Amino acid sequence: MKITQIDLHVIEMDLVAPFVTSLGSVSGRRGILVEAHDESGVTGYGEAVAFSTPWYTEETVATCYHMIKDILAPLLLNTYFSYPKEAAERMAAVRKNPMAKAALDMAIWDIYAKKRGEPLSKVIGGTRNEVLAGVAVGADTIEELLAQINHAKNDGYKRVKVKIGPGNDLDRIRAIRHSYPEMAILADANSSYFSFEKDLYELDAFGLQMIEQPLHPDDLVQHAELQKKLKTPICLDESITSFQDAWSAIQLGSCQVINIKIGRVGGITEAIRIHDLCEKHGIQVWCGGMLEFGVSRAHNIALSTLKGFSIPGDISSSKRYWKKDITSPEVQVSNGIIRPFKGAGIGVEIDWKRVEEVCIQHVVVK
Known part of the structure; x- marks a missing residue:
């Protein structure tokens, strides 16, 4: 394939309800829809999932x-690639910036699968006919949670994934566990603890x-030390x-679980490598x-068909947010399950x- 044109659509939409984490509250979302055109007329889509400010990682929409x-x-323009990995290797000449790279990597995988006339899930080796879906919740009060x-x-x-942080942890988890004793609960701290605080050990009881x-x-290293002292598995997100x-995390014993986000790790190419590892x-x-938005959600669904994705992911119905x-x-979830797109x-x-209703900027790169 040969990419001849790349369109960037900066879009902005309000969330149905504010999403609260230990790092702040998000009520609106800006992102970049990437539209890549192949010389044969096939178009692929990706999405840059950075936020407008660098609260999650150092990357931003800008x-x-x-x-x-x-x-x-x-x-990437006007260069022939026989396989998406070749495009990822070319972008590796640029250090870091995984979310920017991921948007292009997604679009190229979409083109590659379309040229083969197959679902992306099948092209990358997915075997699951159903994708397990979880949901993330975040609010200011326990009642809202x-x-x-x-x-x-x-x-x-x-x-359910619950956002926690120092001072907003034990009471929240205790109340949730009391109300939902059988539900699988994941506590997400978003790097908000600065040491082996007492509350982290007390969470072991829930x-x-x-x-x-x-x-x-x-x-x-600190995560490895903490994991030795906790019964509860540690999952790494921003670290990976x-x-x-x-x-490195596996060699050190820093975790028992890894959250793979296509945007955070630089694209589907790298996500597959991490999955296999x-x-x-x-x-x-x-x-x-x-x-x-929907483009990245569709890519997430395809990735989640790989064999190793046995834990429900954060692939909620579109209507929960937009x-x-x-x-x-x-994207629609039915009884905690999503059927991969065919x-x-x-x-x-x-x-x-x-897109035209929510687009605030459009540029064509040739």
Whole structure:
């Protein structure tokens, strides 16, 4: 395939309800829809999932826009690739910036699968006919959290991820466990604990599925020490931005679970490598979410069909976050399960009328 044109659509939509974490509250979402055109007329889609400010990682919508438009897209344009991995290797000449790279990597995989006339899930070796879906909840009060969880339970979700942080942990988890004694609960700290605080040890009593990213993203050693002292599995999220990070974490014993986010690790190419590494070493994996639009959700579903994804991921129904998504059909969860899309590539179409309604900037790179 030969990429001849790349369109960047910066879009912005309000969330149905604010999403609260230890790092702040998000009420609106801006992102970049990437539209890559092959010389044969096939179009593939990707999504840059960075936030507008660098609270989750150092990347932002603005930095991704710059990196794709001015640096990464020119590296890929008018060059022949026989396989998506070759494009990823070419982008490796640029250090870091995984979310910008991921957006292009997604689009190229979509083109590759469409040219083969097969669903992306099949092309990457997916074997699951059903994808397990969980949901992330975040609110200011315990009452609001319980209401969100009750709504999720009624929608059929079997696993709930709860945002916690120092001072907002034990009371929340205790109340949730009391109300939902059988539900699988994941506590996500978003790196908000700065040491082996007492509350982290006390969380061991609640039978959590895992504690996600309790300590600083760059500190694999401290996570390894903490994991030795906890019965509850530690899951790493922000710490894992590449295959090398995953390998180091496994060697140190820093975790028992890894959350694989396509955007955070640099694309589907790298996500598959991390999945295969974890499967080899007995590390559980699941697919995390980034409050994405429909394109990234479709890619997440395809990735989650790989054998190792045995834990429900953050691939909730589009309606939980958006009044109307930018793709058709929208992602729908039924009884905690999503059926992979059957069409070629990511299996969804872009709702261009909706994109026009929410687009705030469009540029063509040739």
